[in-house]
Amino acid sequence: MKQMLNVALPKGRLGEKVYDMFEKAGYPCPSIKEVNRKLIFENENCSVRYFWVKPSDVAIYVERGAADIGVAGKDILLEYEPDIYELLDLNIGKCNMAVAAKKDFRDDNSKTLRVATKFSNIAAGYYLSKGRDIDIIHLNGSIEIAPILGLSDVIVDIVETGTTLKENDLKVIKIIAPISARFIANKASYKFKFNEIEALVKNLAQQTTED
Amino acid sequence: MTGNFPLKQNEKIIFSLRSLFDSYGYSMYKMSKFEEYDLYSKNKEFLVSDGVIAFTDTNGKLMALKPDVTLSIVKNTASSKEAIQKLYYNENVYRVSKSSRNFKEIMQIGLECIGKIDSFSVFEVLTLALKSLAEVSSRYVLDVSNLDILTETLDFLAIPKENRAEVLHCIGEKNLHRLTELCSQLNVEDKKTEVLRQLVLINGNPDNAFEKLNILLKGIVSENILKEFENIISSLDDRKSVKIDFSVVDDINYYNGIVFKGFIEGAPNSVLSGGCYDTLMKKMKRSDRAIGFAVYLDMLEYLNVLPEKYDVDAVITYDENTSLEFLKKTADALREKESVLLLNGEPVGIRYKKLIKIKNGEVSDIETNA
Numbered sequence: 357m358k359q360m361l362n363v364a365l366p367k368g369r370l371g372e373k374v375y376d377m378f379e380k381a382g383y384p385c386p387s388i389k390e391v392n393r394k395l396i397f398e399n400e401n402c403s404v405r406y407f408w409v410k411p412s413d414v415a416i417y418v419e420r421g422a423a424d425i426g427v428a429g430k431d432i433l434l435e436y437e438p439d440i441y442e443l444l445d446l447n448i449g450k451c452n453m454a455v456a457a458k459k460d461f462r463d464d465n466s467k468t469l470r471v472a473t474k475f476s477n478i479a480a481g482y483y484l485s486k487g488r489d490i491d492i493i494h495l496n497g498s499i500e501i502a503p504i505l506g507l508s509d510v511i512v513d514i515v516e517t518g519t520t521l522k523e524n525d526l527k528v529i530k531i532i533a534p535i536s537a538r539f540i541a542n543k544a545s546y547k548f549k550f551n552e553i554e555a556l557v558k559n560l561a562q563q564t565t566e567d
Numbered sequence: 568m569t570g571n572f573p574l575k576q577n578e579k580i581i582f583s584l585r586s587l588f589d590s591y592g593y594s595m596y597k598m599s600k601f602e603e604y605d606l607y608s609k610n611k612e613f614l615v616s617d618g619v620i621a622f623t624d625t626n627g628k629l630m631a632l633k634p635d636v637t638l639s640i641v642k643n644t645a646s647s648k649e650a651i652q653k654l655y656y657n658e659n660v661y662r663v664s665k666s667s668r669n670f671k672e673i674m675q676i677g678l679e680c681i682g683k684i685d686s687f688s689v690f691e692v693l694t695l696a697l698k699s700l701a702e703v704s705s706r707y708v709l710d711v712s713n714l715d716i717l718t719e720t721l722d723f724l725a726i727p728k729e730n731r732a733e734v735l736h737c738i739g740e741k742n743l744h745r746l747t748e749l750c751s752q753l754n755v756e757d758k759k760t761e762v763l764r765q766l767v768l769i770n771g772n773p774d775n776a777f778e779k780l781n782i783l784l785k786g787i788v789s790e791n792i793l794k795e796f797e798n799i800i801s802s803l804d805d806r807k808s809v810k811i812d813f814s815v816v817d818d819i820n821y822y823n824g825i826v827f828k829g830f831i832e833g834a835p836n837s838v839l840s841g842g843c844y845d846t847l848m849k850k851m852k853r854s855d856r857a858i859g860f861a862v863y864l865d866m867l868e869y870l871n872v873l874p875e876k877y878d879v880d881a882v883i884t885y886d887e888n889t890s891l892e893f894l895k896k897t898a899d900a901l902r903e904k905e906s907v908l909l910l911n912g913e914p915v916g917i918r919y920k921k922l923i924k925i926k927n928g929e930v931s932d933i934e935t936n937a
Binding site for chain 1: 706708710740741742743744745770810814830831832833834835836837869
């Protein structure tokens with residue numbers, strides 16, 4: 357008998373895309389498509405339970421074992437460094453973690469660089485590897501405004517198409533890491549639900565290469 | 568007391584592990600709560616978490632509340648290549664919790680084997696690790712890896728020293744996509760990368776794993792390392808609970824050879840962790856060898872233990888007109904069989920099976936909840 361798999365999915369378009377992949381892989385749960393405010397959906401026949409959670413929280417649910425598996429952006433994994441297995445790159449939700457600044461920006465090495473970001477850990481790690489002295493300004497959204505208002509010299513943020521940057525007269529200076537959605541698993545769940553998780557990984561990997 | 572007063576889950580486990588270690592002749596090692604700070608500043612990476620609670624002692628020396636037990640045991644035991652010391656401990660350690668970023672007191676129980684370590688000592692420690700897990704839960708897995716095998720495989724791939732930490736990190740996450748990408752950036756031949764990928768993919772019972780390993784690593788890893796590893800694991804009685812899994816990658820600056828992590832169903836992360844740490848011994852200017860493990864009792868709080876339905880079996884409430892002698896006699900008689908709480912007022916916020924009200928020197932009412 358299959359063991360119940362608890363799956364944390366990121367709320368939003370990416371999560372819906374991921375659900376379709378899981379459905380194809382033999383874990384359907386039709387009630388998830390109903391329009392309502394429910395957050396947990398279960399299909400006992402297929403031994404699966406889905407939760408919709410905030411994308412940045414998926415890794416926490418998985419690391420703490422509330423979910424056995426989940427799908428999280430690489431940005432979240434780099435930022436929080438959860439103790440999990442990263443079993444597959446789903447090759448969807450692709451974008452870049454990048455440093456961006458005003459078009460006329462020139463780095464002045466004699467001064468501390470002011471960096472505005474939602475991703476303090478990634479920014480700190482990147483500049484530490486460069487030996488650059490920085491001041492991190494942690495913001496929770498609309499990061500692009502920071503250099504325009506003179507709050508920061510640069511920003512470290514996710515860049516998808518670059519349209520927002522362009523419209524705000526900013527440009528990418530450096531790509532720190534490519535980002536995409538990753539299939540992650542709780543370390544203990546992986547031991548005790550090995551067959552279910554491995555079969556799912558194989559199926560998803562196949563779907564990823566087919567696309 | 569003659570009643571049946573159950574121990575808490577953690578207390579039960581501590582008792583059973585202590586008697587397990589005693590039965591193998593390991594002796595209890597009791598140590599002071601404090602250690603010189605210097606010991607930790609020299610071996611920072613060995614510690615599980617950053618941050619040590621430090622204070623200045625009355626003589627001006629900088630001291631620390633222990634964040635780790637192994638370093639103190641190594642420091643305080645005599646070096647011997649001819650003899651072996653088998654010790655166990657049950658101590659509180661003080662570490663920074665990753666989630667709250669605050670210091671936490673964590674009860675740890677574990678054992679260390681120091682001195683002339685041979686295959687049998689490693690086998691015995693693995694046996695005790697398995698038995699310890701069995702004491703904690705009926706469903707458990709011991710993941711065992713071998714850092715010497717990993718190191719020799721990375722040598723075969725000619726991975727430069729400065730990139731090894733990242734490669735090992737990918738192995739620890741079973742992150743094959745990044746591992747492949749990284750090897751390609753380091754110009755490792757695809758054929759060699761595939762050997763490493765296959766090694767990371769090994770996850771299963773020891774018999775199948777060794778069959779694969781012997782074919783995969785022929786001519787890549789020293790035969791004696793593979794043979795000794797196989798010999799130790801296949802001699803374990805409980806090897807059905809063992810999985811060979813190379814994602815157990817402790818810091819190679821301290822650990823070497825066999826390393827392992829134990830998981831139980833219901834706890835989100837490993838509850839037991841250990842391995843050979845000859846490299847740490849060398850760093851501490853010791854030429855003898857060592858192996859040990861610790862059980863993290865804080866992880867056991869995740870286990871589904873049903874909460875107690877009652878705080879106490881019986882509550883006796885009394886008034887000022889009741890004599891001491893009558894109260895004592897009534898309570899003692901009940902205590903023969905159950906737990907009794909005496910209160911000179913109403914029992915507020917207490918869950919009880921039975922409430923006995925004594926007024927003016929006699930039992931006036933009995934309420935039962937059971």
